[in-house]
Amino acid sequence: MAPVAINLGVKLHVLAEADDVSATTAASFTVGDYKEYDTLAAFAESVDVVTFDHEHVPTEHLQRLEAAGVQLAPGPGALVYAQDKLAMRQKMAELKLPQPDWRAVSSVEELVAAADEIGFPVVLKTPRGGYDGKGVWVLDSAEHARQTHTWFDGTHQALLVEAKVDFASELSAQIARSTTGETITYPVIETIQTDGVADIVKAPAPNLETATAHAARAAADTIATAVGVTGMLAVELFHTPDSEAGFMINELAMRPHNTGHWTQDGAVTSQFEQHLRAVLGLPLGSTDPVVPYTVMKNYLGAENEDLYGAFPLAMRKYPHAKVHAYGKSVRPGRKIGHVNVLAIDGNLDAALDAAIDAANIIRHGTTDY
Numbered sequence: 001m002a003p004v005a006i007n008l009g010v011k012l013h014v015l016a017e018a019d020d021v022s023a024t025t026a027a028s029f030t031v032g033d034y035k036e037y038d039t040l041a042a043f044a045e046s047v048d049v050v051t052f053d054h055e056h057v058p059t060e061h062l063q064r065l066e067a068a069g070v071q072l073a074p075g076p077g078a079l080v081y082a083q084d085k086l087a088m089r090q091k092m093a094e095l096k097l098p099q100p101d102w103r104a105v106s107s108v109e110e111l112v113a114a115a116d117e118i119g120f121p122v123v124l125k126t127p128r129g130g131y132d133g134k135g136v137w138v139l140d141s142a143e144h145a146r147q148t149h150t151w152f153d154g155t156h157q158a159l160l161v162e163a164k165v166d167f168a169s170e171l172s173a174q175i176a177r178s179t180t181g182e183t184i185t186y187p188v189i190e191t192i193q194t195d196g197v198a199d200i201v202k203a204p205a206p207n208l209e210t211a212t213a214h215a216a217r218a219a220a221d222t223i224a225t226a227v228g229v230t231g232m233l234a235v236e237l238f239h240t241p242d243s244e245a246g247f248m249i250n251e252l253a254m255r256p257h258n259t260g261h262w263t264q265d266g267a268v269t270s271q272f273e274q275h276l277r278a279v280l281g282l283p284l285g286s287t288d289p290v291v292p293y294t295v296m297k298n299y300l301g302a303e304n305e306d307l308y309g310a311f312p313l314a315m316r317k318y319p320h321a322k323v324h325a326y327g328k329s330v331r332p333g334r335k336i337g338h339v340n341v342l343a344i345d346g347n348l349d350a351a352l353d354a355a356i357d358a359a360n361i362i363r364h365g366t367t368d369y
Helices: 002-007 037-044 059-067 076-083 085-094 108-118 142-151 210-227 271-280 307-317 348-364
Strands: 013-016 028-031 102-105 122-125 136-139 159-163 169-177 183-185 189-194 197-203 231-239 247-253 293-300 321-325 335-343
Touching: 002 271, 013 037, 037 059, 059 076, 076 085, 076 210, 076 247, 085 159, 085 210, 085 247, 102 108, 108 122, 108 142, 108 159, 122 142, 136 142, 169 210, 169 271, 183 210, 197 348, 210 231, 210 247, 231 271, 293 348, 307 321, 307 335, 307 348, 321 348, 335 348
Parallel strands: 013 028
Antiparallel strands: 102 159, 122 136, 122 159, 169 183, 169 189, 169 231, 189 197, 197 293, 231 247, 293 335, 321 335
């Protein structure tokens, strides 16, 4: 958000967990622990509005801050549905939106009984704290389910078990909602996951049924309005063409999201600028794509630690590629950047090949990976 904040004349101040994390290079910062209420309260006094780049700030702390008059965007009443998967499932049920069959379970016995009702295979999830495939266990049988006893250690009052969805692809529907109540949706995109991590985004989703795309954007609007989102909301979806709606809701994220990084170069208004506009109550920007397709490819940490040294190789081979690096230390499997390639001529396959190759060159530090 720093570049667009500069463009808008807005000053960002970051609560960072250490003075060497990547966010500290982009804005002024305070080092502190977001899990400590006193730290949060002191930080909130230094800014006009508090927003988030992850969902892990304790809900009870946010409720206290809101009661003390701190402007939070989104507020805890909305953010809880991105923080707690059980709360999210219950809310989606209340809104009558399509989602997998699910249960809340508090013991192995309840898990086995619920899985028998739902039908194996099922997916067991921790309601809080999991992301990028963490806190998720696919269970194929009752015997397999009984091996999860260590998950019922009292950390969570209950766990979420839901049907493992047989989907054609994974989708994401993003929407921005302003403090004024104004909303605007982005085109629905297709995302390819690798080992539980978003790997590739194709925007807009190719070959997606028009009715499904409209319904998914409408569902995102319904959620954002019903729970009172302020800022960006990403609704992660399973594409299920044989179902009535054509999709099922997987998870929610109330912040700029990995599946929206394509908007930095491929949409009139990026998700980062849109988030700032929404938080500040400014009119929302156009979400129109600027080309027929944009491809986003993440690159994860590998053997090459000198990412900058590999930029010339990727940029020379693909001068139309847009390289984004997060300033993070390289660690195997860690998301450290992405590449956007715009299919100006409408050739999605060529853009996909270019994005994948450019990202791999940076990741491995060579064109001969």
